[in-house]
Amino acid sequence: MSPKLSNAQIAWRAAQDIADGAYVNLGIGFPEMVAKFQPPGRQAIFHTENGILNFGEAPPSGQEDWDLINAGKKAVTLKPGAAFFHHADSFAMVRGGHLDVAILGAYQVAETGDLANWSTGPKGVPAVGGAMDLVHGAKRVAVITDHVTKEGAPKLLERCTLPLTGVGCVTRVYTSLAVIDIEGGRFVLREKLAALTFEALQAQTGARLHLTGPVADLTVPEL
Amino acid sequence: MDKTIATLAEAVATIADGATVMIGGFGGSGAPIELIHALIDRYRATGHPSGLTVVNNNAGNGHVGLAALIEAGMVRKLICSFPRSADPVVFTERYLAGNIELELVPQGTLAERIRAGGAGIPAFYTPTGYGTELATGKKIEEFDGRPYVQERWLKADVALVKAERADTMGNLTYRAASRNFGPLMCMAAAETIVQAREIVAPGGIDPETVVTPGIFVQKVVAVPDPQQEETLNRAGAVH
Numbered sequence: 448m449s450p451k452l453s454n455a456q457i458a459w460r461a462a463q464d465i466a467d468g469a470y471v472n473l474g475i476g477f478p479e480m481v482a483k484f485q486p487p488g489r490q491a492i493f494h495t496e497n498g499i500l501n502f503g504e505a506p507p508s509g510q511e512d513w514d515l516i517n518a519g520k521k522a523v524t525l526k527p528g529a530a531f532f533h534h535a536d537s538f539a540m541v542r543g544g545h546l547d548v549a550i551l552g553a554y555q556v557a558e559t560g561d562l563a564n565w566s567t568g569p570k571g572v573p574a575v576g577g578a579m580d581l582v583h584g585a586k587r588v589a590v591i592t593d594h595v596t597k598e599g600a601p602k603l604l605e606r607c608t609l610p611l612t613g614v615g616c617v618t619r620v621y622t623s624l625a626v627i628d629i630e631g632g633r634f635v636l637r638e639k640l641a642a643l644t645f646e647a648l649q650a651q652t653g654a655r656l657h658l659t660g661p662v663a664d665l666t667v668p669e670l
Numbered sequence: 671m672d673k674t675i676a677t678l679a680e681a682v683a684t685i686a687d688g689a690t691v692m693i694g695g696f697g698g699s700g701a702p703i704e705l706i707h708a709l710i711d712r713y714r715a716t717g718h719p720s721g722l723t724v725v726n727n728n729a730g731n732g733h734v735g736l737a738a739l740i741e742a743g744m745v746r747k748l749i750c751s752f753p754r755s756a757d758p759v760v761f762t763e764r765y766l767a768g769n770i771e772l773e774l775v776p777q778g779t780l781a782e783r784i785r786a787g788g789a790g791i792p793a794f795y796t797p798t799g800y801g802t803e804l805a806t807g808k809k810i811e812e813f814d815g816r817p818y819v820q821e822r823w824l825k826a827d828v829a830l831v832k833a834e835r836a837d838t839m840g841n842l843t844y845r846a847a848s849r850n851f852g853p854l855m856c857m858a859a860a861e862t863i864v865q866a867r868e869i870v871a872p873g874g875i876d877p878e879t880v881v882t883p884g885i886f887v888q889k890v891v892a893v894p895d896p897q898q899e900e901t902l903n904r905a906g907a908v909h
Contacts, residue, residue: 496777497696498847513698513900514846520697520755531846533853533881534696534727535785538778542797561801572762573774575804576752580778583797614801 450642451623455670457591459484461550461621464589465491469547470540472496472581474564475519478550478591484670492528494546496577498537501529518577541577542584549585551578553592553620555607558654560617560629562590563609575612582613594622594651601653603627603634624648626665633657638665672838673890674869678708681863681891685709685719685828688746692725692784692855693736694831697755698899700848702832702865703735705891707909709830710742721746725784725826727777727851729753729761732903737761745770749824751777757903776804779821781854787825788857788886795820829859832896833882836866837873840887841880849881856886865893 452460454477462484465471471491473479482504485491492501495517502523506512511522532540540546555563565578582588595601603620620627625648626638636656639648641664649656675681682705685691695701713719722745729750730737737760739745748770753761764770775783776798786794795818799805809820831852834845842864844852856862869892 495847497699497850511900512846513898514700514848516697516699516847520699531844531849533849534777534781534851535854538781541778572753572758572765573772574752574754575774575776577777579776579802579804580798611802 450640451594452640452665452667453670455480456667457621457623459667459670460626460665461589461591462486464619465489465548468492470494470500470545472541472546472549472585474549474551474578474581475517477552479517479519481550481591494537494540495523496534496537496541496581498532498534499523499525499529500532501526538577538580541580544584544586546585548587548589549581550589550591551581553590553602554609555602555604556590556592556617556620557604557607558629558634559606559632560615561607562612562617563607565612566610568609578612582616587618588616589619589621590617591621594624601651604653624651624665627656635659636662638663640665673840673884673888674838675889675891678704678865678891678893679712681705681889682709682712687719688721689719689827690723690725690825692826692829692851692859694829694850694852694855695848696727696850697731698735699846700832700844700850700852701735701899702830703897703899703902704893705830705832705863705865706735706739710738710744710909713742713744720744723747723749725749725780725824725855727751727780728755729758731755731899732757733760733908734902735899735909738909740764740770747771747773749773749775749780751775751780774804780824781851783821783824784851784854784858787823788854791823793820793822824858826855826859827861829855829862831856831862831864833864833866835868835870835875836864836887836890837870837875837884838890839872840864840884840890841875842866842882842884842887843875843879844881853882856882861888862886863889863891865891865896867894867896868892
């Protein structure tokens with residue numbers, strides 16, 4: 448079994464790139480974990496699509512206020528300086544370029560920056576939520592994901608095969624094996640696990656990895 | 671001017687068969703449970719209204735509120751962004767059986783279409799959905815070198831909205847994140863029916879804090895102790 452990062456470790460790595468004071472939207476599910484790993488001394492302001500800026504952790508069980516929820520419909524709390532707003536304002540923040548970072552999950556990412564993360568095909572009930580909005584407007588759109596699927600198939604591809612969420616929108620991918628930027632329609636490798644050779648990483652990637660400079664070791668704490 | 675209506679039954683009495691009804695709320699937050707249940711009660715007693723087109727972010731949860739409206743067989747079509755929830759069984763069964771039509775709209779586009787409907791803007795361009803299957807058949811235009819999708823306004827015959835406080839002139843405030851689609855839907859419907867925890871005399875809401883001005887509201891009905899969808903579902907409630 449080759450080494451790979453846990454979800455918490457991927458989230459930790461993504462959190463290190465969020466600046467103090469950044470306005471951030473975290474996709475529902477796995478990306479929500481990023482909020483737990485803000486570096487000491489930095490405070491990001493988290494946005495949730497249903498209409499809150501600067502929400503905090505979940506309340507203790509039994510103390511939920513069901514008018515105070517996040518986009519995943521989980522109960523949250525407010526931090527000092529929080530704000531409420533309606534949905535049109537909320538998505539003006541999203542599409543209008545006011546968010547510094549959006550961090551989303553992915554089924555597939557293409558070297559072109561295309562993202563597929565909302566539908567696995569025509570079966571069942573389709574549901575999109577805010578995914579297609581979130582990929583537009585944030586200054587950085589980052590993805591956190593396992594490097595490959597549960598079956599071992601690459602999730603980083605030349606072209607997505609699943610229905611697209613957005614075209615040319617992703618700028619950085621944090622995976623269980625590497626940190627990869629998307630620049631000029633190419634995957635550019637920035638960091639990889641030290642125990643992994645470039646060739647082994649390339650073999651698990653469905654498009655060519657490019658090098659434009661030194662590749663750093665991807666190091667994260669035990670979590 | 672007094673927009674107060676004495677009872678929930680009276681407030682929903684004129685909603686017609688085939689109407690397009692916007693229902694506020696994001697999940698249970700802001701869901702006007704009592705207005706929805708009054709509408710279901712009317713349908714059970716009279717057979718009307720039926721064949722509704724409902725606009726909501728979701729598709730209901732459990733067997734109360736919007737889910738109960740669908741379960742009662744009153745909804746022909748749903749326009750929403752995310753028809754899944756913790757317990758979406760009512761919608762899912764009907765959808766997979768082909769008994770309800772779904773128009774899936776990205777969440778921000780849904781909000782903006784409703785806002786546009788209320789603001790008299792028949793269409794607008796958004797980057798959202800470009801290059802995806804949800805933009806199929808829609809007009810694409812380039813602005814400053816980037817492609818955008820044309821989307822059309824969305825209007826309704828009726829909006830059902832939950833507020834925290836109303837005055838008798840229809841000025842509204844909301845509670846916490848429950849406002850979500852409420853202010854937009856109030857603008858976009860020909861008749862907006864609001865349930866409020868408290869109805870006060872004009873002047874009882876500081877004009878600086880009014881979120882929805884009364885011009886967008888036609889009826890207000892007091893529901894002093896409103897039910898929450900999550901609480902009902904945790905108790906296994908069925909309407």
